[in-house]
Amino acid sequence: MFREKIKVLDCTIRDGGLMNKHDFDLRFVREVYKAISEAGVDYMEIGYKNSRKLFSTKEFGKWKFCDDEDIRRVIEGIQSKTKISVMVDVDRVDIEDVLPKKDSPVDMIRVAAYVKDVDKAIYLVNHFAEKGYETTVNIMAISRALDNELTECLQQLEKESKAQIIYIVDSFGSLYQETAEFLIKKARSILKTKEIGMHAHNNQQLAFGNTIEAIIHEANYVDGSIFGLGRAAGNCPTELILGFLKNPKYDIRPILDVISKEFIPLQKKIEWGYFIPYAITGILDEHPRTAIALRESDKKENYREYYESFTSEVEE
């Protein structure tokens, strides 16, 4: 697939940070930035911009806060055309922490929000756009959104927000291609003036398949992470996206190198990827948090019992 407009955002450090409290050391983050830059990847998302009033710097690493000076330490001395992105969650950011774009190494701010928080997301994204940043709204947990509410959310984003890109986020890794296609087409039909993005999770080994599906249906922004590093089952592997895209600006080899050198050793410290409890939450369209807890317990391979913990609940 070649389409000039396609942009790849690598969210290794940001989404991977969910598995180690955002505590990657500077050397590792620089190696990732170097590889991403050499590979020609368009954006690198480095973490969250969270308020220090809400989260302790003792409990969490640097990339939970993403101070401009920490970002400068990552990028200094490395030749790069890769832009820097940070993510912001509704109700967790101090907007005063964010300087005008001209005074910051950050290029893009992505606001992650549930459908129900669309008004807050629009407020935030417009604020950051006015400060000069490229902006996106990432609609989380879209597999749980009711169709009429999603319609209204997309209509509001089209009319009221200054975000250039709206992402479909399959937070639970539960979408199959048919639904990915439906959602991208739906977004495409409402968001006349904006680009569409796709952020997929790999619980059912469909992150790459759904990302291709999104590209086929005219999504031009896609998220990947190196070797799939990300929460629980992880994300769409950046190396597979670069293997698929024919755009000559991309080079897969620096990504292969950094996997050899940094990510194979990292696998001994952090667990991510295809594990059955994550597959189960994907199949059942559930948040992976209980699966992550299970993997940290002495019942980590008790799959049947874990599966039945969902299906034995009677709801009416």
Place this chain on the structure above:
Amino acid sequence: MFREKIKVLDCTIRDGGLMNKHDFDLRFVREVYKAISEAGVDYMEIGYKNSRKLFSTKEFGKWKFCDDEDIRRVIEGIQSKTKISVMVDVDRVDIEDVLPKKDSPVDMIRVAAYVKDVDKAIYLVNHFAEKGYETTVNIMAISRALDNELTECLQQLEKESKAQIIYIVDSFGSLYQETAEFLIKKARSILKTKEIGMHAHNNQQLAFGNTIEAIIHEANYVDGSIFGLGRAAGNCPTELILGFLKNPKYDIRPILDVISKEFIPLQKKIEWGYFIPYAITGILDEHPRTAIALRESDKKENYREYYESFTSEVEE
């Protein structure tokens, strides 16, 4: 997805056997058969029917030969509606080894062949059909087939073969959904009197996505393997297929159980799944044999060098 006609064939023991010279012990194979039977999976493929004149029983385990008496030892005493399948390779079978269906525990024989071997495949499959078996032809390495030759192959299979099902086999795990769709639609348009099957490999984490794609476009036979066990990157995980299909005859829980009890320990003995050298062969549409060799060498994590070993060759 629910469609009554859909049938699932589990090829764990057959394709997984490519990673251990078909040497699973009887206890393990019985546990797999029991789980597959309880899960309601339609077929279990247990191995290859190879000629003892060509392969040594000292070098290879039982499931390279699949004697009827060995199969009887697997199934005896286990209640099951699951049918037994064996695979046959062109030029590697002694047709005299295959008894008439009425005297054998085998229900289905699948003939694996490259496009160029279609005449041999038709000869074999018609022979087995006349002996009373359900039969298929599995077109291997379809990503390498030239379009006009594939057309002729499919036309011959439609006119001259007694196979009920023709499988598209993505041997190298190199297909993206667009091509999977193209191939399934092409097969559907030519094979008016036959069912279509899909056998996918997971080099690029697309085995499940391509299997769904095939189902969307009216393939009714799909191959899976438990926890994806199979050559190199492995196959489409049976547990994911069962999670996707809504057919009430299937139950995912026995598969979850057998993964906990048998496949997690097996991971310490056999390596399969998503490893970068397999992703590289998938991206480049190459046979995984050099990647398997690399994984057994002391250069197993030298991905860049391995990648460049393909791209530095100049061909004209």
